[in-house]
Amino acid sequence: MMREYRTIEEVAGPLMLVRRVEGVKYDELGEIELPNGEVRRCRVLEVNGKNVLVQLFESAAGLNLSNSKVRFSGHGVELPVSPDMLGRVFNGMGEPIDGGAKLIPEKSFDINGTPINPAARYYPSEFIQTGVSSIDGLNTLVRGQKLPIFSGSGLPHANLAAQIARQAKVLGSNEKFAVVFAAIGITFEEADFFISDFRKTGALDRTVLFINLASDAAIERISTPRMALTAAEYLAFECNMHVLVILTDITNYAEALREVSAARKEVPGRRGYPGYLYTDLATLYERAGRKMGSDGSITMIPILTMPEDDKTHPIPDLTGYITEGQIILSRELYRKGYLPPVDVLPSLSRLKDKGIGDGKTREDHADTMNQLFSAYARGKEARELMVVLGEAALSPVDRLYAKFADAFEAEYINQGFYENRSIEDTLNLGWKLLSILPRSEMKRIKPKYLEKYWKASAEA
Numbered sequence: 194m195m196r197e198y199r200t201i202e203e204v205a206g207p208l209m210l211v212r213r214v215e216g217v218k219y220d221e222l223g224e225i226e227l228p229n230g231e232v233r234r235c236r237v238l239e240v241n242g243k244n245v246l247v248q249l250f251e252s253a254a255g256l257n258l259s260n261s262k263v264r265f266s267g268h269g270v271e272l273p274v275s276p277d278m279l280g281r282v283f284n285g286m287g288e289p290i291d292g293g294a295k296l297i298p299e300k301s302f303d304i305n306g307t308p309i310n311p312a313a314r315y316y317p318s319e320f321i322q323t324g325v326s327s328i329d330g331l332n333t334l335v336r337g338q339k340l341p342i343f344s345g346s347g348l349p350h351a352n353l354a355a356q357i358a359r360q361a362k363v364l365g366s367n368e369k370f371a372v373v374f375a376a377i378g379i380t381f382e383e384a385d386f387f388i389s390d391f392r393k394t395g396a397l398d399r400t401v402l403f404i405n406l407a408s409d410a411a412i413e414r415i416s417t418p419r420m421a422l423t424a425a426e427y428l429a430f431e432c433n434m435h436v437l438v439i440l441t442d443i444t445n446y447a448e449a450l451r452e453v454s455a456a457r458k459e460v461p462g463r464r465g466y467p468g469y470l471y472t473d474l475a476t477l478y479e480r481a482g483r484k485m486g487s488d489g490s491i492t493m494i495p496i497l498t499m500p501e502d503d504k505t506h507p508i509p510d511l512t513g514y515i516t517e518g519q520i521i522l523s524r525e526l527y528r529k530g531y532l533p534p535v536d537v538l539p540s541l542s543r544l545k546d547k548g549i550g551d552g553k554t555r556e557d558h559a560d561t562m563n564q565l566f567s568a569y570a571r572g573k574e575a576r577e578l579m580v581v582l583g584e585a586a587l588s589p590v591d592r593l594y595a596k597f598a599d600a601f602e603a604e605y606i607n608q609g610f611y612e613n614r615s616i617e618d619t620l621n622l623g624w625k626l627l628s629i630l631p632r633s634e635m636k637r638i639k640p641k642y643l644e645k646y647w648k649a650s651a652e653a
Contacts, residue, residue, distance in 0.1 A: 195264040201225075202244075204253045206456045207411060209235065211263050214245045220269045220305070223247055228260040234286075235263075236270060236412065238457065248453065250286065250412050269305065272420050273298030274427040278401045279371060282388060285405030285417035291388075304419040306426055306480055315483040317517075320548040321437070321492060324360035324613035325353070327535035327606050328542075330623055331562055332520055334492065335548035336363060336435060337483040339516040341443075341495045343509050345502040348522045351383055352610045353533045354441050354496055359396040360613045361437050364553075368488065369434040372396070375403040375421035378414050378445030401428075407445070414449035422480045422491075429489030436489065438481065441496035443474070447508045463507045471511045478515045518542040531607035538570060554616045557646055560638040561623045565601070567637055568630060572598025590631065597629045 202210040209225075221237040233256075239246040247263075272287045275298050282291035287304075289296060317337035323329055334340050344350035358372045376387055384404045391397040401424050405417040418440050425436045440446075447466060454467035462468035481493035495516070499509050502524065513519055523536035549558040575595040579587055587595070605622055608614060614622075624646050627635065635643055 195266065197262045197264050199259070199262055201258045201261055201263060204249075204256055204258065207249050207253070207453065208238070208456050209247050209249060209253070211245045211247060213243050214265070215243065217245050217265050222266045222268060222270050224264045224266070225249075225256070226262045226264070227255065228257055237265070246457075248412050250410050252410065269303050270416060270419075271301040272304050272423045273301045274424060275299045276428075276432060278424055278428075280398050280400070282402040282404060283420070285377075285403060285409055285413040285420065287403070287420045290404065300427070300431075302423050302427060304416060304423045305476070306419070306423060308479070309482055309484050313485045315485065316547065317483065317544050318547045320364060320553045320616070322360075322362055322364050322616055323357045324615075325356065325533060325535070326608060326614050326619040326622065327533070327537050327540075328357075328520060329554075329614070329616050330558075330605070330619040331537050331565065332518065332535075332540045332542040333545035333548050333554070334361075334494075334542065335544040336492050337481065337490045338542070338544050339478050339481045339493045339495070340518055340520060340542055341497060341509075341512050341516050342520045342522065343504065344496060344498050344522045345524055346498055346500075348498075348524065348527055348534065349532065349610075350441065350496050350498070350522060351386065353522075354439050354494070355387060355390045356533070356610045357494060358391065358400060358437070358439055359394050363435050364616070369432070370399065371428050371434045371436050372400040373403075373421050373425040373428070373436055373438045374400055375405075375418050375438070375440045377405050377417050377440065377442055378407050378409075378449065379405070379442065380407055411449040411452045414446055415453065418443075418446060418477050422477065425491050426480065429491045430484065430487045433488040436491050438491055438493045439496065440477070440493070443495045443497035443512065444500070444508055447474075466507050470507060471514070474511055475515050478512070517544050526602065526606065529602070531602055532609055533606075535606060537606065538566070538573075555620055557638070557642040558616075558620060560642055561620060561627070563637040564627060564635060565605075565623050568594060568597055568627065568634070569601050572596075572601065590634070593630055597626060600629060601626055
């Protein structure tokens, strides 16, 4: 039986001090019972002798210190799991909010997970098709990878996240694919968009949604991504599924960490974020991967809005250190009306070379990717020169490169949020655009691929 304590000393913001407590451990889950029978949850943040500092999941409003009781559960925050989670919507604490029946769990897992032994990890090497050309063709996502999307305030990262969740699949396999989608600190309107979009397109059947609203407590925001990753680990390593985890918005998660750190009066680091922000983010991101003894995998796409579009801000900066590349959204392309507005030149997928080529995508993928990057970079330079010097000052070849850059943005990058392109479609479109340029400019493509695909693209 759980012991009860009536020794609440003080409450400050989301924190509460309880004195004369025995046998309580760090991160343990607790309950506070109010005189009217209402129960609120808390978590142990600090143990100092017999004094315990706990963090409230809900608000402290109406809490009567002398008449409230505290109980500790003996375990950390846990998520009950079952294959029936697919198709369900949960709040940030793992409770169903879709009006459906309560989940009958097979097991319960601690939401902090257990680290994957580095020696037991497989190297990511299998292509995941998102149906988005600027990702599949140029910054390829590989199964088991962590590939964040860096966005800015007001850019349509929510639409891109929903598109990837709808369209993503592992090619050439009958293996089960699931999506775990965690929305952290979003508005009710955004939550409604995700739920209705997944329902309307039928994607909800293979998706587990965790929705944490901006009005929910900061501590719940810290638990939401961990709940999602625990569900993903169960589906991947117990049910042998390929799981794609999408976390949006990591910036809201980091803000919640900062809020709790300030309430604890910790010494702040860069921009007021706690000094352990890097370590904390790593405990989330490093739960992605593949491991020996399991056919399943976890691939992660964390999405974060860069404050003031600043790539050197601590959140994108530290995320870039931990993850294998980044997809960057461009405000300039968004103003032109190109969707999704992926800025392909500064974007990078460090594992793309491992997931493309013969037997994975197509033999010509690597060469056409390099040629497209090179031609687009030169085309952008030619366009800038045209603005300064006028079109007449450019050589005929540079004018073709400028024309290529315009066509590349309008046709390759721009595809809308509801067009699902196969990798074949993406590669063929790349060849079609390259045919704007003279064949003599194809310096990054092997002659055998030029023979095979150039004629076909010119005829198309």
